[in-house]
Amino acid sequence: MPSEAPSHLPLPHERRRRWVLVADAASAQIYRLTTGLAVRGSANRPEAEAEWRLEPLPDLNLTPETIEAYEMGAATAMTFGAKGRARHATEPRPNLRRRLKADLARAVAERLNEACLKDRFDDLIVVAPPAWLGDLRAGLSDPARGLVRLEIGRDYAGLDLPELTRKLQALLPDLDGPGAPF
Numbered sequence: 001m002p003s004e005a006p007s008h009l010p011l012p013h014e015r016r017r018r019w020v021l022v023a024d025a026a027s028a029q030i031y032r033l034t035t036g037l038a039v040r041g042s043a044n045r046p047e048a049e050a051e052w053r054l055e056p057l058p059d060l061n062l063t064p065e066t067i068e069a070y071e072m073g074a075a076t077a078m079t080f081g082a083k084g085r086a087r088h089a090t091e092p093r094p095n096l097r098r099r100l101k102a103d104l105a106r107a108v109a110e111r112l113n114e115a116c117l118k119d120r121f122d123d124l125i126v127v128a129p130p131a132w133l134g135d136l137r138a139g140l141s142d143p144a145r146g147l148v149r150l151e152i153g154r155d156y157a158g159l160d161l162p163e164l165t166r167k168l169q170a171l172l173p174d175l176d177g178p179g180a181p182f
Contacts (some may be wrong), residue, residue, distance in 0.1 A: 019121040020054060021108065022164065023128040023136075024157035025101040028108045030060035033125070055166050060115075062107055101136045109139025116144040127152045127168070 011097040030155075115121060126133060130153040137145065152171060156164055160176040 006141050016122045017120070018123045018125065019057070019115075020125045020127065020168065021112070021136075022134055023104070023108060023126075024155050025097070025104070025132065026063065027157050028060075028128075029157070030061045030111075031055060032057055032059050052165065052169050054161060054168070055162070060111055062104060062111070066148060078145075101132060105132055105135030105141045109136055109144070113139075113144045114142045116141065116147060121147065123147060123149045125150045125152070125172070127154055127156050129153065129155045 020031045021031050022029055022031065034053045034055065034173070112124070124147045126136065127146060128136065128151075132155060133151055134142070139150070154171075156167060159167065
């Protein structure tokens with residue numbers, strides 16, 4: 001009896017549902033990546049053109065709680081002076097920014113774990129600074145981690161969509177060709 005392919009793998013003629021996570025310490029956005037050939041032109045003169053498009057997924061755009069609140073004193077601790085009723089604000093601990101980065105990575109990992117359970121994507125490409133990648137890896141479930149096909153240790157989160165698309169297109173191999181990483 002021939003072995004059957006696992007049910008979670010798409011058939012060769014189906015398009016893969018690829019997501020690209022682009023993140024840094026301040027934000028994380030997940031995009032749907034569409035690649036392949038698009039046929040344009042008339043029925044008499046069709047033209048095949050390579051298609052490479054990133055589409056933001058609005059429900060997967062995350063930002064951490066604002067650091068500005070901490071810098072303006074909303075989250076500073078109050079201490080009382082040794083004499084009298086004088087109070088003084090103390091500075092937040094130096095690891096606060098690091099904690100906010102880790103919290104964002106954890107929140108993104110939770111969203112990805114949930115999306116993985118709901119079978120919303122087949123492949124994940126992660127583009128983020130190396131330290132943030134480590135925080136994300138720590139929060140991903142084994143099934144979600146298994147869908148990560150490529151990690152790129154770069155900070156592209158501040159780029160506009162056309163520039164991000166251009167840079168990723170230059171970095172990534174032909175995703176549908178024989179040399180594809182997945």
